[in-house]
Amino acid sequence: MACLLEAPLRISVLSEVTASSRHYVDRLFDPDPQKVLLGVIDMKNAVIGNNKQKANLIVLGAVPRLLYLLQQDSSGAELRTECAVVLGSLAMGTENNVKSLVDCHIIPALLQGLLSQDLKFIEACLRCLRTVFISTVTPVQLLYTDAAVIPHLMSLLSRSRRTQEYICQIFSHCCKTPDHQTILYNHGAIQNIAHLLISFSYKVQMQALKCFSVLAYENPQVSMTLVNVLVDGELLSQVFVRMMQRDKPIEMQLTAAKCLTYMCRAGAIRTDDNCIVLKTLPCLVRMCSKERLLEERVDGAETLAYLIEPDVELQRIASITDHLIAMLADYFKYPSSVSAITDIKRLDHDLKHAHELRQAAFKLYASLGANDEDIRKKIIETENMMDRIVSGLSESSIKVRLAAVRCLHSLSRSVQQLRTSFQDHAVWKPLMKLLQNAPEEVLVMASSTLCNLLLEFSPSKEPILESGAIDLLCSLTQSESPALRVNGIWALMNMAFQAEQKIKMDILRALSTEQLFRLLSDPDVNVLMKTLGLLRNLLSTRPHIDQIMSSHGKQIMQAVTLILEGEHNIEVKEQTLCILANIADGTTAKDLIMINDDILQKIKYYMGHSNVKLQLAATFCISNLIWNEEDGSQERQDRLREMGFVDILHKLTQSADPSLCDRAKTAMQQYLA
């Protein structure tokens, strides 16, 4: 009701405002250029800080006229500059304002303006461009459409502190892809911007620093160049270290730490370099402390997670620095009960950052626990850690879910935790749920975690099976993504390890032999390896071997032959020979080999191979075939003797490799008995 009553009033106010706005626009069309100038100046004063007014002027068509005036040489320097200032002010408004400006082709017009000789005008254009480009609604590609723009911007860097600030800010917001990095790099961004790091202006320093952080991110070429750059006789990395000093503004410390992190991850700085170990890492840990703003804590934790991800030594140092693991537990306490009471603004702020905080903490925990068992233990012992992960897995925010599952994955590498905390908290439940329908990156992580949960010693294995994991995993093997196919088949492999007959048959049935053979010819070698692993796990214990070989023997023998003939690496061949050895361990299955001359020749060939692993696997296979006390062993021994295997075995007993030697001797004994 209240709304209805208020409505007419609003309209009348609006019409008044529109009328006054129209006056401003009308004045832009005055024939007297002096009056136009005064009109633009009045407009400038009217729109400052007034989003309503800005929107009105845009609706009333002020933008095309301003752009026209800006582009006319006849307008005169002052008018053109004032036009750029007003446009810049309009761009400061809402996203819709920026959209309208971009739609009016403001960017090419302003870029054209940069060719002017008048510094004030250039600065006004740059300022407006900056405002437009830092908006998320502006396509950054617009900066790169005209190839002449970047070199011209580089040349303008020397004009004034303002041009430096604005141009660096434009670069750091418009450098989103490796291609952008390369373009800027090729136009000398590093040389042109490096000396700005020691500018007297803090703003210029900061924007230059941000430029380097986006340029170096995941870019070895830029990073390798950066380490050798000297600024006023000082190495760039030392300049960054200085910017991380604790009395410097937080923003500067954090951004400098990012630069060094990216350079380190790109391989340009060693992970044991003092500037990483004693400076960057502690700086980033400080950024995670309670004293920092929520945004800074998010940024700090994410950057630290990225820095230490591949290096166990850095993980160990981080884990003992300033109680980081306990510090991160605070990330889950937003919005706090206090913030809800104190004021609504704070609550809003906390709510906005709560997801970001949680996902950042999960990411950092994931990195911390990636390799070291002690650290994993410390993480899990943190208050309510498993509960937090479990609830994180089912949060609405994809970012949080992904980070939570990453964290879980990292922790799932611990055998001890799989047996204890993981079981206590039934993490498999939300994990299975997550696998039902999730975006690919979540799926990759979740299925990878599932692989670990399906390890034979894991108590989660049973309930996961019961919840229909087999079908789910089989469907993953049909995915487009190699990573998902690997994880699917890997999980099946783990599931089949020492499994009961029923499970193995279920797997075979659900996967279907067609799919199994498709996977055996998968272009991804990891998929092939895990599929062979699955076969090997399926073909274990004699009754299982015989049963599977009786139903699928022909296809399996075909596939084995194919792989042994194909161009594959040693590991693949070894795995295949192991499968043969398993088949040779069957009772009835043995015949499938014995009747296959081709296979026997191949085994013979691999017994004489230069690679010990292959020799070993092949010998194992023969050893199984000639094993005494089994039906028909005598015939098999004779047949194989005829084929010359005894001579080979004899030769192998002289092998320098002790295990191969042992294996051959054991086999020879079968003949002697």
Next chain:
Amino acid sequence: MAELGAGILHGGDLAFNYQERELNERLKRLYPAVNEEETPLPRSWSPKDKYSYIGLSQNNLRVHYKGHGKNHKDAASVRATHPIPAACGIYYFEVKIVSKGRDGYMGIGLSAQGVNMNRLPGWDKHSYGYHGDDGHSFCSSGTGQPYGPTFTTGDVIGCCVNLINNTCFYTKNGHSLGGIVMNVVSHPHPPPPHPQPNLYPTVGLQTPGEIVDANFGQQPFVFDIEDYMSEWRAKIQGIIERFPIAERLGEWQSVLQNMVSSYLVHHGYCATATSFARATETTIQEEQTSIKNRQRIQKLVLAGRVGEAIEATQQLYPGLLEHNPNLLFMLKCRQFVEMVNGTDSEVRCFTTRSPKSQDSYPGSPSMSPRHGASNPHLHGTGADSPTCSNGVSSGKNKQSHNKYPGLSSSSSSSSSSSPSSANYSESNSTDSTKSQQHSSTSNQETSDSEMEIEAEHYSNGVLENSSTRIMNGTYKHEEILQADDSSLGNGLAEEGCTPRLLCGGNQAATERMIQFGRELQGLNEQLCREYGKNATHKQMLQDAFSLLAYSDPWNCPVGQQLDPMQRESVCATLNSAILESQNLPKQPPLMLALGQATECLQLMARVRSGSCSFARVDSFLH
């Protein structure tokens, strides 16, 4: 060093001296606010304050265990020679584990004097420790809290105390392990009856073979403690700079304007004060003419023309000197000194050559004192030492007469301010613009009698012992001379080579001086009769007359008196006396505030409030 053939022993000594010097420099840099005369810093373990199972070696820096080490009853600790001074603000030391011995039951931390040494640090009240065997932290309790990693042979363990927020943290191999709140009574106001006791760096060992080496600053620290300190320095300066004054903004501004204005008026910067008042739309309490009068008198004193100054005072402020015989006596003593110097008008009229050479007053910025560092340790470094060339009297020369004025002034005068030097002959400047904005033509760098405060040009001081008496003095005295006798101005060439002579070398002048000396003696006797004996007067007189005992008074043990710098204290005393007689404050509020702030910081150090070390008055003076 041994290569020089000095022998190994000698070489070792040199190395030791070198280390000692490095230690001193590092400690000075880390703890600039600490006055080591009052509160020495820990530099080694105490051979007295230790349990008998502890052995010390290597200049009392290495600690080893020599007990049985059967159980915790065999634990043994040692404290450093001195407690940690509160003025450190943040204190840090490191210990290297040379050997973990049998079990590595080692504790690094802090304890108060009197805490049982038959224990590891942390187990008892007023002690804190981080233990190597379990990585736990003990805070005055027998049960430790899980804190950090364990430590063992080869590790470097650091302990940092933050006396600002009463926390401490330990480090391992340069990595900070996280803060601990020390269970200390927070500082209520007024200070608690039992303040937190002084803490000493402490280590404790418990099993045979355990050896640790301390680093109290002898070597660079593994952990970057200076970086940590810089954060707190920035924090505390930020608190001061952002001190909330929101509702009282207007009030605040008027207070500041008043401070500036009163300062200008006090020192007689008439024109500047007037334009400041105009710009800020404030009013000046004192009348223009009064300010100008004071300015004139001050300039006379600073120019060494004390006789004229006395005359002018008597004329402008009748009764002042009559009511203040001590002041009059002091002025007359100074007048005598200036006669010896050849600057006082009573002798100058006899000389033919320009008095300029004697007038030159070393008001060059290079020797302006820094801000009243009443405590020499606050400034510390050698570069800062000539701080009390004017105004600032450091303790012993509180009175305006100095037998041997501060070392600092003598060092500065010897460099450039000796009256004989031709350095200050600006006499050829005949510029006589109404305000004294005369442009220096000499080699005196930035010189202007107007108050152009530049980086080093700050010429006020705060007197010690909270008297906060302020003097000022970067006057140059040419202006007044230019105004008075325009005949001067030819002195430059002549003075360049003229040696300094008693009373300018004039016979008549010397006679006049002798006569004046007799009158002065008479005045002293008269004062003695009226007011009783006055040791100060006697000393002043004796010092002044002693000048005549030397053939070259400028280079004699009491020659310091002739330094024009000495005029400043006389000038300031006279100025204060005049202001007092006019019922105006005898010192400007700005200097009061400055003195109060300095004093306050010293008080904070005494009541163990650590932030005093990072709230430095000089970091707010530019």
